[in-house]
Amino acid sequence: MPFSSVLGFKRGLNGEFLVDVKEAKVIKAMFAMAVIGMTTAEIKKKLNDLGITTAYGNKWETTSTIKDMFTNEKYIGDALLQKTFTADFLTKQKKKNEGELPQYYVEDHHEAIVSKEVFDHVGKKLQSQTIRRASVPLSGKIFCGVCGERFGPRPWHAYKGSPHKETVWQCKKRTACGVPHIYDEQLGLLLDEVVRQVFKERVDLAE
Template sequence: MMDMTKSEQIRAGLQKSFRSGTSARASTVCYGYKVTSEGDLLVYPTEAVIVFHIFDRFVAGDSLGQIVASLARMGVPSPTGKPTWNRETISKLLCNEKYVGDVVLGKTQVKDGVQVKAPDSAMQTVIKNHHPALISRELFDAAQQEKHCRERKKAHSQNR
């Protein structure tokens, strides 16, 4: 451990806490949840209904723009409190495995002071059923498949 740089020591410590399940990162709160004083994630029903609505509408074929418009019509403020949501927030929400009760630790790393996606998924730690799920695995998987199909269609149409 002595030959390691400070950065490598920190990374090794984080990996150890990820694997042992003691990382505070596992309880980072996201829309639809509240965190208890003990650091546990609890379902926040008012927002959980919105999360389900977003997944449900996306799988039913609504575009991100149509979902933004439906949330505006329902008067639902964005997670940051703005009157309207944006497409990127919805897109990120649709990819968040926390909504099925799982946690993936080590998805990002800091390079030159900037947080970037980790290039090596083998360095990630997945904790299944870490907290109560807001949506079923089937709905989450359907949303991932729909997202993938739409990205392929978009890429295909741009290559014409």
């Protein structure tokens, strides 16, 4: 398992997960900020203001990294195996496992940094924020480019029995037209790009 991208852990002599005491303090502080109601955007700003960097030593550029951390089971000592798989052995391209291959959830795999109670509490907060943000402004306004049916938000579990959900948007006739779902985060990025393009076109026309 890669360690470089998991803030709060380091590799042991036998390849096992060991808690990095210094980085673990950052993780605990991040979860504490989420518990008291700070948004991921506010947490990102606070981390940057304090000079705390990501696992790669960079500034926190997006909130998606923080959201991924808040749903990473490694912080409660568990491990979900086969999250990704090699889609192309020639290029070594990795792909997110969305049901193509079986996944295995191992409890008490290593030492935890936060309690399951705190982890679940933060996960529920994220879920409610995401669904509230997604369902209000966009419901009934996104349509499938293949069959013309509406796209709607629904919760999606990373694995069976997971208390944590992501919001995905699906065509109401997805089984008929075969259009894959899109994550709420991806939809937001696409909408941002559309807004930028529209704004650019208006500026170009005004010149």
